Amino acid sequence: MDDAQLIRQFRNGDPESFNRLANRWKDRIHRFAYRYFADRDEAAEITQKTLINAYQKIDLLRDEGRFSPWIYRIATNLCIDETRKNGRKKTTPIDSLADSEEAAEHGTPATRLEQRELGELLQKALLLIPEEQRAVIILKEYEGLKFREIADALDQPLNTVKSRMYYGLQALRKVFQHWNIEMEALYDNEK
């Protein structure tokens, strides 16, 4: 049974349908929020708030077939609100640069990074780029949304989304170059 059918059943008075929908989406929302904040507690809180908001506002969703961009919009807005409300970034660029440079230079060589270390560096790199670009990259690269769906989720024009994606990837590349992470790391891991 797909999301749209669950929503219709929920609207017709079947409370368990929303539970099934929430269970289906909680991991995805948590994964999105974790990549946005790199913080488990923050991700758990955003997941809960997203599901609560979805429950409270599901009657406002006109097209049940567009639940995916709709719930990602809720999650993205909550992430941006949380960042602005707290007036902070989870990791400041300078600190992250310093930590990561240390990891890259004094730890294992960049060309032989373990998968876990590489993952942590990638997570830190995401925190260094602007929020709007970060959200687009996460939705595209990790959540697998189409550009059109991301545009719907963020309520932005399609070309704006693509532009954010383009500049976000360029910014990440510069960060990787700064940390001396080379493509050999990837190739080593693939071996």
Next chain:
Amino acid sequence: MITKNEARLLILDLLYEEIDKKSKSELEEALNHYPELRQELRELQETKLLLGNMPAEQPEQNILVIHPDRGGLQQWLNDLKKVLLPQSTLARTTLGLAAVLILALMVTAVASLHFQMSDARWSVTIGSEPPASQEGVDEERVLELLELVFRENIEVTASLIGESRALQDEKLQETAGSIYRYFENRRQEDLILIEEALTQLEEENTFRHLITNEALSDLYFTLQQ
């Protein structure tokens, strides 16, 4: 041919396999024309490949999932609402207006509201009706009251002035009496002094007269001898 920026957007479509055949051929043409775009494409592909190495974070087990209790009181209330409330907007509006009217009447009854209207104004009072003295007065009555107050003020002022004047007269008479007594005493004293002086003068004159008579008598007898 498409511009560089248009080609960059298509590069993303190519990167994520969202490009159609026509756009792909346009992009290939642009890549042949702009070698730097081909380099950008390669860089973006590498970055994308690197990003794909981020492991997925598994959520902790304690994430709270909502368990909506739609079968309880809330559901019963919602069902009741669906049964009782009309579905059309017009009917809902009419029902709403009727409810407001009934509520207004109930409030009026409970709070004992009184609406009063006159030519110039209207008023609303809560509770028992206000006493007559609290009602508004017309201009003539105001003038009468003002005149009465004015008269009373005049009488009070006149009374105060009379009392003050009497007190003043009394004090003046007292002062005049004191002055009179003072000058009377002084006159009596002066008269006594004058009388004493005259008596003394008379005595002196009598004595001088006696001396003169005695001297004249001696002279007479002397001349007769």
